[in-house]
Amino acid sequence: MNEKLEKLLEVGIAFHGHRCPAMPLGLRCGLKAMEILNVERAQDKELFVISETGKGHAAGCFLDGIMTATGCTYGKSNIEKRYWNKMAFTLVDTKTDRAVRISLKPGFFEKMLQSPFVQQRKKGVPPQDVDPQLLKPLLDNVLNLDLTQALDVSEVFTLQREKTKGCFDTVACAQCGELVFENAARIKDGKPVCQGCFGGHAHS
Ligand SMILES: [Zn+2]
Ligand SMILES: [Zn+2]
Structure with a gap:
């Protein structure tokens, strides 16, 4: 070896x-x-x-x-x-x-x-x-x-793959207050929320 x-x-x-x-x-x-x-x-x-x-x-x-x-x-x-x-x-x-x-x-x-x-x-x-x-x-x-x-x-x-750029900016979730990177935030009732709150799932 x-x-x-x-x-x-x-x-x-x-x-x-x-x-x-x-x-x-x-x-x-x-x-x-x-x-x-x-x-x-x-x-x-x-x-x-x-x-x-x-x-x-x-x-x-x-x-x-x-x-x-x-x-x-x-x-x-x-x-x-x-x-x-x-x-x-x-x-x-x-x-x-x-x-x-x-x-x-x-x-x-x-x-x-x-x-x-x-x-x-x-x-x-x-x-x-x-x-x-x-x-x-x-x-x-x-x-x-x-x-x-x-x-x-x-x-x-x-093999060409789509290249994604890293995201450095966060937004506070309107519901739980935790920070979420912008590229994964969702909009609920006009406000940004994290996907945990968007889907109604409890955070675990
Ligand atoms: Zn093993
Ligand atoms: Zn949240």
């Missing part, structure tokens, strides 16, 4: 919360996509990720690895989830609109889903309680995996 991957793995585990095979696989896939586009980790919005993963399915941890590697995060809004529940994503270089899509080869992913880790998870064992001795070889396997055997990688293609 090279130094860069080792460091990212540490960051990834701290961020993700537990050790599992899917997060480090996401790390490696994110790095692979960056290598193909010849780009560095996003400091701001230099990169954009469109993830086809979703929620409520195995191996969703994959996306936390992609986020860690690419620097595409929900806070920076340079990521979007399609909720297709597929193990695939597209990385876009926003400066040049060059993009690459990576997906797990079906045979590889099927095998991964039969791993002892997933079996434990199916039985309801939380990931952090899976026996480390069982996990270690699976992790090592992901970290040393020959990616050409595991991934389908597209040609580099052009």
